[in-house]
Every structure is written in structure tokens, then in C-alpha cells.
Amino acid sequence: MKRIAFMSAITVFSILFLVQTASAASEAYHGNIYNPGKLQPTDSVLKVKVGMRAPDFTLPAVGGQKVSLSRYLGKKNVVLSFVPAAWTPVCSDQWPGYNIAKDLFDEHDAVLLGITVDNIPTLFAWTAQMGNLWFPVLSDFWPHGKTAEKYGVLRGDGTTERALFVIDKKGIIRYIDVHDINQRPKLEALVRELEKLK
Amino acid sequence: MKRYSCLLIFILFLLLIMPLWAADKPPQVGAALPALVLPASTDSQDQGYLGISGKPFGVAQVKAPVVVLQVLSMYCPYCQKEAPSVNALFKMIESDKNLKGKIKIIGIGAGNSAYETNLFRKKYSVPFPVLPDPDFVVYGENRRRSPDAVFYRSEKCFRQGAYCDLFGARQFRGARGLYSETRSGCRSQIGGSI
Numbered sequence: 576m577k578r579i580a581f582m583s584a585i586t587v588f589s590i591l592f593l594v595q596t597a598s599a600a601s602e603a604y605h606g607n608i609y610n611p612g613k614l615q616p617t618d619s620v621l622k623v624k625v626g627m628r629a630p631d632f633t634l635p636a637v638g639g640q641k642v643s644l645s646r647y648l649g650k651k652n653v654v655l656s657f658v659p660a661a662w663t664p665v666c667s668d669q670w671p672g673y674n675i676a677k678d679l680f681d682e683h684d685a686v687l688l689g690i691t692v693d694n695i696p697t698l699f700a701w702t703a704q705m706g707n708l709w710f711p712v713l714s715d716f717w718p719h720g721k722t723a724e725k726y727g728v729l730r731g732d733g734t735t736e737r738a739l740f741v742i743d744k745k746g747i748i749r750y751i752d753v754h755d756i757n758q759r760p761k762l763e764a765l766v767r768e769l770e771k772l773k
Numbered sequence: 774m775k776r777y778s779c780l781l782i783f784i785l786f787l788l789l790i791m792p793l794w795a796a797d798k799p800p801q802v803g804a805a806l807p808a809l810v811l812p813a814s815t816d817s818q819d820q821g822y823l824g825i826s827g828k829p830f831g832v833a834q835v836k837a838p839v840v841v842l843q844v845l846s847m848y849c850p851y852c853q854k855e856a857p858s859v860n861a862l863f864k865m866i867e868s869d870k871n872l873k874g875k876i877k878i879i880g881i882g883a884g885n886s887a888y889e890t891n892l893f894r895k896k897y898s899v900p901f902p903v904l905p906d907p908d909f910v911v912y913g914e915n916r917r918r919s920p921d922a923v924f925y926r927s928e929k930c931f932r933q934g935a936y937c938d939l940f941g942a943r944q945f946r947g948a949r950g951l952y953s954e955t956r957s958g959c960r961s962q963i964g965g966s967i
Contacts, residue, residue, distance in 0.1 A: 672848035672889070675896050705850050759848065761907075763888040 607704075609662055616755040619736055622727030625751055629653075629742045632722040634690065634713035637698050642688065642711050648746050652685040652772050654765065655740040657728050659756055661693040661701035665737070669759050670712075671705045676762060680710075683769035685741075688713055692720045692735055728753060741768050809911055811879065812904050819902035823877060837877040841955075844881045844912055845903070847893035856897035861948030862955065863901050876955065879904065883912035 623630065633643040647653050658669055670689055673680075680687055687710040691698065694716040702712050715722045715735070723729040728736040739760060741750035750768040754760045810829050814820055820827060824836030832840050843859060845852035859878070866872045880903030882890035887905040894903045906912050 668846065668848040668884075671850045671853065672846075674850075675847060675853060676892060679892075706853070759884070761886050761889070762847075762892070763886060766888075 607662060608664055608667060610664055614756050616757065617736055617753055618730040618732070618756075619728050619753075621751065621753060622725065623740075623748055623751070625748055627748050628746050629655075629740065629748050630722075630725040632725065634715055634722060635695060636711040636713050637695060637702060638711065640711075642713055644688075644742070645746070647686060647742075647744070649744055652683060652744055652769065653740075653742040654680070654685055654687045654769070655726075655738075655742065656687060656689050657723060657726075657735045657738040657740075658689065658691050659730070659734040659737055661691055661697050665757065665759050667701070667704075669737075670702070670708060670710075672759075672762060673710065674706060674708050677709050679762075679766055679769070683766075683772060684744075685769055685772075686710065690715050690722065690735070692716055692723060692729075692733060730756075739765060741765070741772070743772055811881075811911060812906070814902050814904060816902065823879070823902060832879075835877050835879070837875055839876045841876060841878045842881055842911075843878055843901075844883050845893070846883050847885055847889045847896075852893075853897070856893075856899065858948045858951055860897065860900055862951040865948065865952045866955070872956070877901075881906050881911050884909055 629644060631643060631645045633641050636642050644653065644655075656670070656673070658665075661667075673687055673689075689708070689710060689712045691712075692715045693701070695714045698712050698714055702708055720729040720733060720735065723735040726738070726740065728738045730736060737754045737756045737758075737760070739750070739752040739754070740748055743749050749772065750765075752760055752764065809832055811832065813827050813829050814823070814825070815827060823830075825834055832842070845856075847853075863878055866876050866878075878901040880890070880894075880899060880901060882893065882903055882905045884907065885893070885905050886907045890903045890905045893899065904911075
């Protein structure tokens with residue numbers, strides 16, 4: 576029994592020693608990022624799949640308005656970008672990249688909706704560090720994670736997966752990427768999927 | 774006995790990986806240049822600027838006394854904000870007869886793919902080479918937050934720090950400020966009339 580405990584302790588310590596925690600690369604958040612360490616890559620079960628109609632939702636945006644997915648039906652392709660939480664590594668360095676890629680979304684007649692489970696004041700403060708974002712940032716705070724739950728990307732700890740959904744103008748899901756939460760999805764993978772919508 | 778054997782193996786294991794762990798820390802001023810291999814640039818203009826061929830290369834192969842590795846990311850808001858000033862700095866260096874050819878800037882897209890570095894370069898019309906480092910192979914040697922600038926001379930790091938707070942002030946300096954600080958910072962390394 577003691578040997579098992581001893582070996583377990585060594586294993587746990589080794590893992591803790593070796594694990595490289597992801598860090599927000601940008602100096603923009605200097606001293607303001609909470610680092611939860613390396614997390615389980617995914618922690619939920621998808622409730623939608625490619626080819627299904629995307630569940631509708633209405634969420635408040637940082638700008639004060641409410642945004643419904645259905646408002647884009649027949650007008651725009653939509654990219655939903657769920658990120659786990661404000662003020663955490665990786666997330667803080669994902670949307671600023673999309674912020675300089677507006678042309679790519681425009682070229683593909685697409686809008687981007689950023690979603691987290693944080694409340695509006697938190698999102699306001701966090702996104703202010705990113706510059707002026709051209710896309711709406713939506714709060715799925717209350718009822719907590721209801722939209723994330725509809726899509727099956729709400730994690731057990733109340734945050735969401737790092738997930739991308741591409742929805743065409745008919746409201747059909749065309750692409751899903753529930754990414755390893757510790758890594759940022761490559762932009763070119765998303766652009767390739769947008770190109771398929773043409 | 775077995776318990777002590779396990780402990781011994783564990784300690785040997787830690788000693789084995791320690792150098793890798795240490796390499797993940799930023800280089801100190803005066804430290805020898807880590808054995809960085811920068812990815813090849815396919816751009817002939819970049820190759821001409823750096824004096825290299827289209828193969829992966831080391832910083833020491835760059836034809837200049839001082840090489841500045843400007844660590845950036847297309848996902849980093851400060852790098853975006855700083856880009857016009859660093860571009861202007863590059864142009865000032867290139868149009869200064871005392872500095873041209875003596876200080877070369879290489880952008881390192883930390884965690885960025887070639888597609889992403891190209892997007893950043895196009896978006897901000899970056900005139901100097903920006904090389905992708907998708908797996909943090911280069912950035913991992915420095916492990917600092919971006920933007921960051923690491924100055925190398927004769928394979929030794931002699932100055933380090935993001936341009937925005939390179940000299941202690943956590944604020945953005947205009948291109949003139951960067952130019953002036955770069956000149957004074959590199960004077961002892963290059964000598965001459967700068």
C-alpha cells in the first residue's frame with residue numbers, strides 16, 4: 576500500500592513538473608491573466624453535428640444590444656467562436672487575431688459571434704484590452720451557459736470548450752471544431768471551411 | 774531498497790530534463806546565443822536582406838553585426854499596435870547610412886503558422902522578414918510575452934525587452950523613440966559614428 580502511495584506521489588509530482596502551462600503570449604494583459612494550468616483537452620459531449628440546423632439563441636452583447644442567431648438567416652454565414660473564459664490564457668490571444676482578419680470574414684460573407692459564459696461587465700473590461708473588436712461579443716452568463724449547453728460545449732466546471740461552428744445562410748451547421756482547450760485553432764483551418772461555403 | 778531505486782531513477786530523470794527546462798527561460802544579457810535554427814524564408818527580398826539562402830539558418834549566418842529578433846504574434850494586440858512603429862524603425866535604419874546593413878530585424882511569429890504570419894505582414898505592410906514559429910520552437914528559447922525584442926551581437930545576447938517597455942517605461946514609444954533607443958543601445962556593439 577505504501578509503495579503504491581509512494582509511486583503515485585512520484586508520478587503526480589513528475590506530471591506537475593513536466594506540464595507546460597499555456598501562457599497568454601501578449602504583453603497586453605501583463606499581470607492580469609489567471610493561468611489555470613494545463614486542462615483536460617475537452618470535457619463535454621456535442622449535442623449537434625454537421626448537417627443539423629443550428630439551435631437558435633438570443634444573447635446580450637457587450638455593446639448593449641441583444642443578438643439572435645436567426646437574424647442572419649438568409650443573409651450571412653455565421654461563425655460562432657466559443658472561448659472558455661475571460662482573462663485566461665489562449666482565449667485572450669484568440670479574438671485579437673480575428674480582429675485583424677475581418678477582410679477574410681467579409682470575403683466569405685460571414686459574420687463572427689464571440690461567446691463566453693462571462694457576464695457583460697467582465698467581457699467589457701476584458702475585450703477593452705483587445706482594441707475595438709469589429710464583431711459582437713455575447714454573454715452566455717445567465718441562465719448560465721444555456722446556449723453552450725444547447726450545442727454541447729459546456730464543460731463540467733461551467734466554462735465552455737474552445738469551439739468553432741460554421742453555420743451557413745440556411746442555418747445549417749457546416750463545420751464544427753471542438754478544439755483542445757489548451758491550444759488556439761489555426762486560422763487557415765477556419766478559412767478553408769469558409770471557402771467551402773462559396 | 775526498491776523505494777530508493779525509484780527515487781534515484783526519478784532524480785536522474787529530473788537531471789536529464791533539467792537542461793530542456795532551463796532552455797525555456799529567456800536568455801540573459803551576455804548569454805551565448807542558443808542554437809536557434811530559424812525557418813527558411815522563401816521570399817527572395819528577405820533572403821537578400823538577410824544575406825541567406827532559402828534554407829533554415831542560424832542567427833550567426835545573418836550578414837549583420839547586430840540581429841534583433843522581434844517576437845510577435847498576429848493574435849497579440851500590443852504587437853498589432855506596435856507594428857507601425859517597428860515598421861518605421863526599420864525604414865529609419867535602412868535609410869541611415871551609419872546603420873544600414875549593421876542592424877537587421879527578423880520578426881518571429883510566436884505560435885503563428887506561415888498563413889498567420891503572412892496575414893500579419895500583409896495587414897501591417899511589414900517590410901522586414903517575419904518567420905513562422907508555429908510550435909514555439911524559436912520562441913520557446915526566449916519564453917517571454919510578446920512583443921519582445923532580443924538583440925544579438927557576435928552570438929551573444931546584449932539587450933532584451935519589448936520595444937514598448939525596453940527601457941523601463943511600460944508605454945509605447947513612437948518610431949523616433951525606438952530609433953533613438955536602438956541607436957544608443959547598439960552604439961557600443963557597432964561602434965563607428967552612430
